[in-house]
Amino acid sequence: MTDQPEFDAIEAIRRRQPPDGRVAFGIGDDTALLWGGPADWLVTVDMILEHVHFRPGTPLDLVGRKSLAVNLSDLAAMAGRPVAALVAMGIPSGYSARQIDDVYRGIEDLAREFHVAIVGGDTNRSHSGLVISITLLGHPTGKGAVTRSGAQPGDILMVTGKLGGSLAGRHLSFQPRVEEACRLHELVGLHAMMDLSDGLAGDIFHLSKESRCGIIIDVNLLPIHDDVVPDGRSTINHALHDGEDFELLFAVSPADADRLMSTQPLKPIPVSRIGEVVAGSEASMRQIDGSLSRLQPGGYVHRF
Amino acid sequence: MTDQPEFDAIEAIRRRQPPDGRVAFGIGDDTALLWGGPADWLVTVDMILEHVHFRPGTPLDLVGRKSLAVNLSDLAAMAGRPVAALVAMGIPSGYSARQIDDVYRGIEDLAREFHVAIVGGDTNRSHSGLVISITLLGHPTGKGAVTRSGAQPGDILMVTGKLGGSLAGRHLSFQPRVEEACRLHELVGLHAMMDLSDGLAGDIFHLSKESRCGIIIDVNLLPIHDDVVPDGRSTINHALHDGEDFELLFAVSPADADRLMSTQPLKPIPVSRIGEVVAGSEASMRQIDGSLSRLQPGGYVHRF
Known part of the structure; x- marks a missing residue:
C-alpha cells in the first residue's frame, strides 16, 4: 500500500x-x-x-x-x-x-x-x-507493568510535574516521563498509574473506574504550571481541564507518598500529592474551603 | 487521546x-x-x-x-x-x-x-x-518467517489465485491468504514471498531488489481473474497493473514448483507458475512471441 x-x-x-x-x-x-x-x-x-x-x-x-x-x-x-x-x-x-x-x-x-x-x-x-x-x-521492567486498576482505598494520589497551560506550546515539546516512571517503579510500590492526556478532571475517572474506587482531588494541592496565564478561568480550572499535560498520575501507599514527598527523587521534576483514593465509586474535589463537591465527568474538548 | x-x-x-x-x-x-x-x-x-x-x-x-x-x-x-x-x-x-x-x-x-x-x-x-x-x-510458524530476500537464480515464481479486476469489488472482500501461506510453508521450501497489493508489475521490483536477483515474468502464464472485463486494455495489462489482488507471490525450487502445479494443494484456489528468478537485477517480461522486454517500474496509482 x-x-x-x-x-x-x-x-x-x-x-x-x-x-x-x-x-x-x-x-x-x-x-x-x-x-x-x-x-x-x-x-x-x-x-x-x-x-x-x-x-x-x-x-x-x-x-x-x-x-x-x-x-x-x-x-x-x-x-x-x-x-x-x-x-x-x-x-x-x-x-x-x-x-x-x-x-x-x-x-x-x-x-x-x-x-x-x-x-x-x-x-x-x-x-x-x-x-x-x-x-x-x-x-x-522486572517488576511488571503498572495498570490503572490497582489503586486501593487509603492510597495517596500523586502526579509528576505541573499541570495546565500545555496548549501554549508544551503539548508539542513535552518530555515523555519514561525514565521517571521506571525510577518511581524501582523506588516505591506503584499501585496504579496512567498518563494525563485529556486533563486531570477527565482522566481521573478512568483510574477510578478501572480500580473500582472513589477518588478525592484536593484542589489546594494541585501543582500549577508556569504556562498557565491568568484569564477569566482560575488557575485550578486550567490545571484540571486544559489537558495534554502528559504527566504521570499514580497511586501509592501513604508511607511511600511521604517518602516521595520528602526525597523528591525526580528532581528537578517535582512529585506532588494531589489527593486520595477512597471507597465507593465517586470522584470528588476538596474545595479551598474544605468542602467536598462531586466532580462531573466532562469530555475532553480539543481546542484548536 | x-x-x-x-x-x-x-x-x-x-x-x-x-x-x-x-x-x-x-x-x-x-x-x-x-x-x-x-x-x-x-x-x-x-x-x-x-x-x-x-x-x-x-x-x-x-x-x-x-x-x-x-x-x-x-x-x-x-x-x-x-x-x-x-x-x-x-x-x-x-x-x-x-x-x-x-x-x-x-x-x-x-x-x-x-x-x-x-x-x-x-x-x-x-x-x-x-x-x-x-x-x-x-x-x-516453526519453520520461521518467509521474507522477500531469499529468492535465488533458478527459482520458479508462482502466485496464488488469479490477478486483475480487483477494483470492481474484490479489493473490499478479498480473503487474506493466511491459511494458504501456512499450508505452502509446510509443504515446500518457500525461498521468498510477498503479497500483491500494488499490482504484480510494481510489486515484483521489491522482490527483485530485496533478493538481489533478476526476474522474468511470462505473460502467457498469468492467471487472469474473471473480474477482468474486456476494455481498451489487454487482460494481461489488467493482471499486471490493476493492483489490490492481495494474492501471494512466491519463489520456490523447480522441483517444488512442479509438485505444487501437479498437486494444487490449495484447491479450489489455484497456484500458478508465472515466471522465474534469474541472475542480475533486471525485471523482464517474456512476451507472447517469446521475446523479452524490460519491465518498467511504475508507481501504483490508486484507482478504487
Missing part, C-alpha cells in the same frame, strides 16, 4: 536505522520481525490528525515528535521501556520531500533519544490534512 | 472481546500487555484513507473489513499466524453511532474469523474523511 513518492522517505529511514539487537529485521519486508523472549510486550497506538490535534502551520518536526511522544507517554504510564515503533502516515499531496523529511526527522530524533527502533511503516497520500498513527512496542 | 463520543465504541469492543490466553490484558489501560515467549513477533501496520483507498459511500463494514484484511495479507506474506491487532481511527464528525459501529463490526467479524484479539485502539475525530490505521501482530 505504498505510494511511490513517499516510498523514498521510508527507504531513507531504513538506511538511517542502526543495527539493533532487539530487531531481527525491520523496514523492507511485509512485516518486521522482533525477537521473542521471556519479557512480555506492551503495545499501544495513538493517531494524531491535523486540525484536531495540531494546527495547520505547526512546525512539522514538532508534529512528528508529538506523534511519537504521546505513545511514549502511554508506555511510561505502564512503567514500560520502549523497543520499537511502526509509523503509518497520510501525507497531504502538496507536501514537498523536505516537508515529509521534516515530519520523519521529528519522529526519528525522539526515537533515537528514547532508544526506539523504527521497524515498519506505511505511507499514503492524504486528500486532507496530515495524519500520523504510531504504534509503540516495549517491555515492562 | 480519546474523544468522549467515540469512547463508547471502544468500550463496546472491549466488552465483546472474549478472554484470550495470548493476551494478559487488552483495551482499558494505557497499553495492552501480550505474554512473552520463545516465538518471535511479526508486526505490520497499514493505513487506509477515504478518497484514497475507498470511495465515499462504500459500505462501512466493508471498509472496516478491508482495513484489517490488508494487514492479514501482509502477515500471510511472511507465513505468519495473527495474534492481536490495534485499531486507530479518525472518524468524521458527522458519523452516527450506527456508522461507527458498522466500521468496527467489519473489523471485528474478520478478526474473529482469523482469531485476532483486538487489544487496543485510539479513536479521534477527523475533520475530513474516515481514516483507519491497523497494527497487526503475529508469530511465524
Whole structure:
C-alpha cells in the first residue's frame, strides 16, 4: 500500500536505522520481525490528525515528535521501556520531500533519544490534512507493568510535574516521563498509574473506574504550571481541564507518598500529592474551603 | 487521546472481546500487555484513507473489513499466524453511532474469523474523511518467517489465485491468504514471498531488489481473474497493473514448483507458475512471441 513518492522517505529511514539487537529485521519486508523472549510486550497506538490535534502551520518536526511522544507517554504510564515503533502516515499531496523529511526527522530524533527502533511503516497520500498513527512496542521492567486498576482505598494520589497551560506550546515539546516512571517503579510500590492526556478532571475517572474506587482531588494541592496565564478561568480550572499535560498520575501507599514527598527523587521534576483514593465509586474535589463537591465527568474538548 | 463520543465504541469492543490466553490484558489501560515467549513477533501496520483507498459511500463494514484484511495479507506474506491487532481511527464528525459501529463490526467479524484479539485502539475525530490505521501482530510458524530476500537464480515464481479486476469489488472482500501461506510453508521450501497489493508489475521490483536477483515474468502464464472485463486494455495489462489482488507471490525450487502445479494443494484456489528468478537485477517480461522486454517500474496509482 505504498505510494511511490513517499516510498523514498521510508527507504531513507531504513538506511538511517542502526543495527539493533532487539530487531531481527525491520523496514523492507511485509512485516518486521522482533525477537521473542521471556519479557512480555506492551503495545499501544495513538493517531494524531491535523486540525484536531495540531494546527495547520505547526512546525512539522514538532508534529512528528508529538506523534511519537504521546505513545511514549502511554508506555511510561505502564512503567514500560520502549523497543520499537511502526509509523503509518497520510501525507497531504502538496507536501514537498523536505516537508515529509521534516515530519520523519521529528519522529526519528525522539526515537533515537528514547532508544526506539523504527521497524515498519506505511505511507499514503492524504486528500486532507496530515495524519500520523504510531504504534509503540516495549517491555515492562522486572517488576511488571503498572495498570490503572490497582489503586486501593487509603492510597495517596500523586502526579509528576505541573499541570495546565500545555496548549501554549508544551503539548508539542513535552518530555515523555519514561525514565521517571521506571525510577518511581524501582523506588516505591506503584499501585496504579496512567498518563494525563485529556486533563486531570477527565482522566481521573478512568483510574477510578478501572480500580473500582472513589477518588478525592484536593484542589489546594494541585501543582500549577508556569504556562498557565491568568484569564477569566482560575488557575485550578486550567490545571484540571486544559489537558495534554502528559504527566504521570499514580497511586501509592501513604508511607511511600511521604517518602516521595520528602526525597523528591525526580528532581528537578517535582512529585506532588494531589489527593486520595477512597471507597465507593465517586470522584470528588476538596474545595479551598474544605468542602467536598462531586466532580462531573466532562469530555475532553480539543481546542484548536 | 480519546474523544468522549467515540469512547463508547471502544468500550463496546472491549466488552465483546472474549478472554484470550495470548493476551494478559487488552483495551482499558494505557497499553495492552501480550505474554512473552520463545516465538518471535511479526508486526505490520497499514493505513487506509477515504478518497484514497475507498470511495465515499462504500459500505462501512466493508471498509472496516478491508482495513484489517490488508494487514492479514501482509502477515500471510511472511507465513505468519495473527495474534492481536490495534485499531486507530479518525472518524468524521458527522458519523452516527450506527456508522461507527458498522466500521468496527467489519473489523471485528474478520478478526474473529482469523482469531485476532483486538487489544487496543485510539479513536479521534477527523475533520475530513474516515481514516483507519491497523497494527497487526503475529508469530511465524516453526519453520520461521518467509521474507522477500531469499529468492535465488533458478527459482520458479508462482502466485496464488488469479490477478486483475480487483477494483470492481474484490479489493473490499478479498480473503487474506493466511491459511494458504501456512499450508505452502509446510509443504515446500518457500525461498521468498510477498503479497500483491500494488499490482504484480510494481510489486515484483521489491522482490527483485530485496533478493538481489533478476526476474522474468511470462505473460502467457498469468492467471487472469474473471473480474477482468474486456476494455481498451489487454487482460494481461489488467493482471499486471490493476493492483489490490492481495494474492501471494512466491519463489520456490523447480522441483517444488512442479509438485505444487501437479498437486494444487490449495484447491479450489489455484497456484500458478508465472515466471522465474534469474541472475542480475533486471525485471523482464517474456512476451507472447517469446521475446523479452524490460519491465518498467511504475508507481501504483490508486484507482478504487
